[in-house]
Every structure is written in structure tokens, then in C-alpha cells.
Amino acid sequence: MNAVLLAVIVLFALAISRVHIVLSLILAALVGGLVGGLGFNDTLTAFSDGLGGGASIALSYALLGAFAVGLSKTGLPDVLAEKLIAMSGRDVSGKRVMYVKAFLLSLILLLSISSQNVLPIHIAFIPIVIPPLLVLFNELNVDRRLVATILTFGLVTPYMLLPVGFGGIYLNEILIANVEANGLTVGDVNIISIMGIPALGMVVGLIAAFIHYRKPRTYDTIALGPTDYEIRQMSSLKMIMTLAVVLIVLIVQLQTESMIASAVTGLILLSIFRLIPWSEADDIFTSGMRMMAFIGFVMIAASGFAAVIRETGAIEPLVNGASDLMGDSKLIAALVMLLVGLVITLGIGSSFSTVPIIAAIFVPLCVQYGFSVEATIAIIGTAGALGDAGSPASDSTLGPTSGLNADGQHDHLRETVWPTFLHYNIPLIIFGVIAAMVL
Template structure:
């Protein structure tokens, strides 16, 4: 059996059995490497070589965690909660006002998530800063965090797979179109937005389904949020002003230098210099924030090692080649198998941007042979790459939402983020991607 299939299956099964994702990724990588013929020494070498690939993002999240704790220390979390609950008029979250506020909060999270891919291209950096302060409000309104996870994942994925601006320009033009052209297809008259419009519609349907699936109230312990967020009942206008300035500074520095690390560090330094975070407390606060994001960082590092082992086995190419042998001359079967292989590869390595170059070299010539139009080829390869970004335990599109929603330990990465996003996005995307391949 193909080593990639086995490795991904082991990783997913262990994760669903509530084995920690870092352990699941490590065991899956070892099993895949051994089955792929690398041997134990070469498997470990490949895994170790890949670890550095996730270190930058892991350090970024650790610093963002420290910055998020500083924001909580300023009293911003409680201020937001007070203002939001004042709009409701009742602290128990009942009534028409509560329903309106819930929708406004959901739309706010959706708008910020979408904007993070293009208007303000900071990707997942906004999550540790925006979501933890809102958890208190979510809990009082009894909003199901699985819905918020689905909303954020939609906003992190759909823009880059449909709109050719920001990260979408990188994915659609610099990666997708470039690889399709490199493998022999003239796309000069192809609109990449048109090619990905039907798959994007599948993502929209998944979001609407999530709004229905998680519409019921879900209770969370407000006390646990207060402990983690260090919520205080009193806050000063000066501390809130400093918090706003620190957030703005962090975003501007990141956009200027393209570095989440430096941006978060600049925001934390401003807190320290302003006196909102006292110098003698800074060390403990910084350490606490890094602990808060440690799990996400280690998962990202382990995921990079897992991906490197999968590439070293050479079995990804073998999996693609095997799918070619199964297809024969059937366009319908060909489209389905290409999408499924893309789903499996992306679920394993956790990156749509890395999947497209791997699969395009084989899938583009195969699509030409099967008689697909250039528009359909772009759609097939693009959808195959995007499939699996939602629902992968190792993807930043799921790790990001978990990092913000689980700061108080009440949101499980696998069962509250990965499984909901897989069901609500990968399955509709698979169906709509297949339809696009057949009608374009």
C-alpha cells in the first residue's frame, strides 16, 4: 500500500482517537517513512530536516501569544465584553438583541478573516489578537465555537482560491496558473476567477450549512475564560488606548517588514514602555503567553517534519501515478480521482500552496489526454490543491482558529475545528469541484 496513504491514515485515526496531534504526526511520519523504504535512520533525518520549516511560524505564534496576554492585561477583553453585552440589554444572552449581536459578531469575524487574505494581508496573525478577547462575549451569548472555527476557516481559504489579490494572487497566478502553463496548457484566454467560481460556491454552501448545523446554544465556563484572559472588572481609558495603539503598531510593522515575529514583538514592547505591563511582570507575562501558543507551535513544527518525510519517500508521485492507471479514459472518474488525491496530499502536508506543484506535473497532461478544456484543467488542479486545507490537523487554516478559540482549554483542535471544517468544506468542495470539471 502507498506509504503516503498509510501515513495520513495513521495520523488521522490517532488524532480522532484524541492522541495528541504532535504524537500522531510523528508516528505517522515514522510509519510512512519505513513503509516507503527510507529506513529508520533516513526517516529520522528527513523528519529532522523538515522541522525547521515550521519554526518561523511557531515562533511567530509564541510571540503573538505573549502579545495577546498583554492585551488581556490591559482590560480590553472585559471592555469589549461590557460594550457587547450592553447592546444586548441582558447578560444571559436571550432575546432579539442577543440574536442580532450574535450575527454581528459572526459577520465581524468573517469580514476580518476574509480581509486578512487581501485587504490587510496578515493571514492568521489576527486570530490570537482578536478572538481571545471575544471569548467572554461568545460564552455569555452561548455561541458554539465550532461555528466560529468554520467561519474563520472559510475566510482563510475561500479568498485565496477565488480572488486573485493578496494571497490569492500568489496561489492563483504565481502557483496555479504558472504550473498549468509550465505543463503545456495555454491559459491566455482563461479567467482563473471563472475557473474557481463553482468550487468557491461549494465553500459558500458549506458556510451556510455550518450556520445551520451550529445554530444552537452551547455553554462554556466563563470562569475559565476569566482566569486565562486575566479579565478585571476595572480598566482605564489609558490602558485601552495603549492596547489599540499596540495592535495598530503590530499590524503596521508586520505589513512593513512582512514579519509576524517583529510585529508582535513591537506591540509587546509598546505595552512594556507604556507601563500597562510593568517591567517586573513582563517576563512572567511573556512566558505565560508563549505557553498559551506552545501547542500550536509544536504542531506546526511536527507537520513540517511529516511533510518532509512524505516528500522523501517519493510515494506522493507514486500515488499520483497510480491514480492515472486507475482512470483509464473516463473523464468523470478521472476528475474524481484527481480531486481525491489532492485531498489526501493536502491533508497530509497541510498546505494547498505546496500541493499544486506536486500534482500539476501529472494531472495537467492527464487532463489534456482526457479532453478537459483549459478552463476545466485550471479548476481541477486548483480545487485539488485547495481540498484538504480545511479539515487537516496540520493546516494553518485549522491551527489558526484553534489557537484563538482554545486559550481557555474549552475547544478541542480535532473534534471542534478539524472535523467540523472537514465535513462542512471538503465534502461540498469535492462535489462542486467535480461538477466544475464536468461542465466547464
């Protein structure tokens, strides 16, 4: 069997068997290297040499995690939660129900989207903002499956489309960098126009979710006590200073296109302005880095895995064999690549970690089929994002569940994983194929 194909099969089998993904990547790389004729020592050398490719991304994630936790400790997310409740109001009788529900869900959507770029705190806002809203959701008879799909849309679509914040990492530092690392010259491309077509699939999925889960759903009202959730108070001066820090961080992002520079700037300003307790600063930064360290280590290991795959020299035979199986149809080729990306991401749970793995295989395959540079980027970018919505181990599903299940009435698999998988992955495949054919 082809060494690359066997390595991917081993990786997926270990991942779905709940073997830790970093260990799975190392073992799969060893299998691929040994079967590919590299030998044990050469495989380890190739793996080690490839680790550096994910180092800057991992550091970006660690620093961004530290900034996210630091920002959450300022009390700004608590203020957002309080304002959200106040703006929604408690008079939800009669015709006002529809307007309050639409307003509330729109605000949650906007907050979720901004958590990836303007306010780069990722999923850190969900356990703070969502639990106090559960009683209001119950009064409005909101189906929490709809809220889960809204949150997941906001966590996934921005990084797919906008090269700012987490999108800057995914699109520039991972997607384009790995396409170029595997031999394709990208040049000056408009990444927003390329990924805009797949992103439309996410919009279609969100609209479908609004239709599907529009009917009222009843939950038991279980009030969360003060020990379960407590909104911290924040002075006006502190809020203004925190918002100023957020604005400065956003400006640094746009000017430098570096998440490392923007995150470090944010951390320094939070400390200098004493927006977080000076005595707790070290622990806050450490816990923030720890929160994102898992993803960072996965991305580092994925870079090593990809390096071993390239070193085996088994990619070209795999590409030729795949071409024979798929025939001359570019449509079928694009569909198969997207499905492979879906399967791998479901196992790993991270689109950011999937791209280095699939790019090593997909770039030569796209060249073989005559896909344009833009189409190749769209295929790999979409294939990486596929499965992030719908993977049980993804932050994009674990985050929403952490907030919606605060009162024990929201099941992770049945009410977050399955709804997000159904409404987003099917449209993503359709629009991903369209992007591959028209770009």
C-alpha cells in the same frame, strides 16, 4: 504497498487512536522511510533536514501567540465584551428580539473574523467575550450550535481567503511555499481570486446554519459568578494606546508581509508603553508562546514528514497508480484529493500542518492530470482547510466550545464538531471541485 500510502495510513491510524500527533508524524515518517528503502539512518537524516522548512512558521505562531496573550492582558477583549453586552441591551421583549439577535450575532461574526487579521488574537477572545453573553443568549433563545458555526466560520474563512495575519501564514508561507517546494512554479498569482471560490462554500455553509438553527432553543439560565468571570476595567488612555498598537501591527503586516516582524513589533510596543505589567511581561510572553507551541511543533514535524515522503521516491509510482484507479476524469481526481485532505486534517486537527504532507503527493498528481497552477493551489488549499471545521482536535472547534460550555450546557462533539462538520465540509468539497474545474 507504496511507502507514501502506507505512511499516510499509519499517520491517520495513529492520529485517530489519539497518539500525540508529533509522535505520530515521526513514527509514520519512519515507516514510510524504511518501507521506501531509505534505511533507518537515512530516514532520520531526511526527517531532520526537512524540519527547517517549518521553523519560520512555528516561530511566527509562537510570537503571535505571545502577542495574543499580551493583548488580552491589556483588557481590550474585556472592553469588547462589555461593549457588546451594552450595545445589545437587555430589553429583548416583543419584536425587538429579532433585531437584537441579528445585531448580536453579526457583531460576534465580525469579531471572530477580525481575530485572524486586524486583531490577531486567534481563539484567545472566545473565553473572555462569550461567557458573559450566555445569559443574553438564553433570553433570546439562541441556539448555541448557530453561535458555534458562526465562530468557526470566522476562525477558518479569513485564513483561507485573506493573506493577512494567520492568512498570511497559511496562504503565503505554507500553501504557496509548499507548492513551489514540490516542483511547481507559482509565479505571480492572485491568491484571493483562487481561494475565493472555496471560500464561497464557507459562506453557503454559514447561510445554511442560520436556516437550520433559526428556531428558538431553551437553556437553563445559570449565572456565572464573579469568581467565574470578571470584566477588567480599562482607562480611556490605555484603550487608545492599545488600539494604536493594533493599528501599527496591522500596518507592519501589510508592509512587510511578515507575521514575525508584526508580532515582534506588537510585543515591543506593549512593553514600552507599559500596556501590560512590566513585572509580568516575561510570564505573559512565555505563556503565549506555550499556547501556540503545540501547533508550531506539529508544523515542524509535518515538514520533516513531507521531506521523508519526497526522499523515498515513492511519490511518482503512487501518482501513476492513483491515475490508473481514477481514470482520466479530472473531476474524480479533484474529488478524491479533497476527500484525502479531509481525512488527514480530521486526524491531525490542523489545516496548517496538513498542507506540507499532502502537497508532496498532490502537486505531482495535479501535474499528471493537467490541472493549472491556480487549480492546483485551490485543490491543496481547500484540501488542507477541509476538516479544520469539524475536527474534534481543531482550535476552530475547541475555541467555540471553551466559551459556549462555560455553564456546562454545550457538548463539544454533538453541538460544535458535528454542526461545523456538516455545514462547512460538504460545501467546501463542492466548491473546491468547482474551483479545480474552472480555474
